[in-house]
Amino acid sequence: MERPSCPRCRTRLEYRMEAEIGDGSRRVIRYYYRCPRCGYRIYDSVIVVKKNGSKTILELTEPIYAVARRIAIH
Numbered sequence: 001m002e003r004p005s006c007p008r009c010r011t012r013l014e015y016r017m018e019a020e021i022g023d024g025s026r027r028v029i030r031y032y033y034r035c036p037r038c039g040y041r042i043y044d045s046v047i048v049v050k051k052n053g054s055k056t057i058l059e060l061t062e063p064i065y066a067v068a069r070r071i072a073i074h
C-alpha cells in the first residue's frame, strides 16, 4: 500500500507504532501515520492487550470501522 501524504503540507507520512506501558494488566499499542515535518498524525489500528490471570485478551479497534458503527447507531 502506498503511504498517504500529509493533508497539511503534502509530506509523505511515516508509519509508526507506539506502545503504552500500563500497570501490567493492560497495554495499548497504537499504529499511526505521522508527518515528519509538521507532526500531523492519523491513527490507524489500536490494539489493547489485557491480562486476566493466565488469559490474554486482545482488542482491535480500527478507527474507520468505529466511525462506521457510530454512524449506523445514530
Ligand SMILES: [Zn+2]
Residues within 6 Å of the ligand: 006, 007, 008, 009, 010, 011, 035, 036, 037, 038, 039, 040
Ligand atoms: Zn505535514
